[in-house]
Amino acid sequence: MSADGVWTAIPLIMFLRNMAAKVACGRSRDRSNRSDLRSAELVVDDCIFCQRDDKQLNTIVRENATFYARYDNFPATDGHLEVVPKRHVESLFDLTQEEVFEAYSLLCEVRKIVTNKYQPDGYTIGVNEGPAAGQSIAHLHIHLIPRRHGDVPDPRGGIRQAVPNWDPDSWTTGGGPGR
DSSP states (O other), X not given: OOTTSOBOOHHHHHHHHHHHHHOOSHHHHXXXXXXXXXXXXXXXXXXXXXXXXXXXXXXXXXXXXXXXXEEOSSOSSTTOEEEEESSOOOOGGXXXXXXXXXXXXXXXXXXXXXXXXXXXXXXXXEOOOSGGGTOOSSSOOEEEEEEOTTSSSOOTTGGGGGSTTOOGGGGGGOOSTTO
């Protein structure tokens, strides 16, 4: 929680900024100039996110050159949005530097819209990267989920609650896997 009492998703934002600055992933580095792919705007016919003009499937809030923001069809909370690339791309790691900046820019823009309309106390921002992580549609989408104090009994750990070993009381010891 930040000093002003608002829950934030700083790790994802820092990740996006660092990824855009360095293009640390080999796949992204190898594909850093994708203007040919973007101009063709790869589309998969049976993908809900590739059918962005279908108003029965997608309620678009805002868009830029390569991304659009839509309301989630099965929202976790009121105002739950998704930022989606216009071209069919499955992974966050397959975005170019330019696309990462455009995704982040649109995420910030729609956050203002959601903040003005719903006045949340914070946000959960996340990506389900691959089926093991819960990705049910094989097209990248970044969730922006407005949160309220008391919407869950204990919000500590945020997205860590998606895995079995998320007990926040154990974090005070400073040990554990990956340390």
